[in-house]
Amino acid sequence: MQNSPSFFDEGIKLISFCPLCQAKQEKMAVNILEKNETARLVHLECQSCNTAILALVMVSAAGLNSLGMITDLSADEVLKFKDIESLEADDLLDFYQMQKKNKFWLSELLNEPVGERA
Numbered sequence: 445m446q447n448s449p450s451f452f453d454e455g456i457k458l459i460s461f462c463p464l465c466q467a468k469q470e471k472m473a474v475n476i477l478e479k480n481e482t483a484r485l486v487h488l489e490c491q492s493c494n495t496a497i498l499a500l501v502m503v504s505a506a507g508l509n510s511l512g513m514i515t516d517l518s519a520d521e522v523l524k525f526k527d528i529e530s531l532e533a534d535d536l537l538d539f540y541q542m543q544k545k546n547k548f549w550l551s552e553l554l555n556e557p558v559g560e561r562a
């Protein structure tokens with residue numbers, strides 16, 4: 445696995461859809477809030493139903509992982525709260541640890557398979 449930007453782009457693409465109204469990638473406004481060697485913190489906002497999702501895309505030894513949660517924070521608000529430390533990458537990592545065994549958290553949220561529609 446390499447950490448090339450396009451590798452992350454692929455991961456972000458994979459999670460770029462709305463779990464509530466099923467809007468596709470083109471409807472999702474994507475903001476990369478923070479990036480480092482192994483992770484991207486991404487804010488996704490559905491232009492159809494205004495659902496916002498905060499997602500973490502990570503590269504690990506096991507490959508690309510992503511996790512996310514529905515939020516009512518805007519991208520700006522996430523950055524603001526992140527700065528005052530009420531929301532940190534660590535919080536998301538904790539969430540990740542919880543969800544670790546459930547790789548397909550988002551598809552389960554949708555109650556339908558995601559990876560099979562190529």
Ligand SMILES: [Zn+2]
Pocket residue numbers: 462463464465466467490491492493494495
């Ligand atoms: Zn939506």
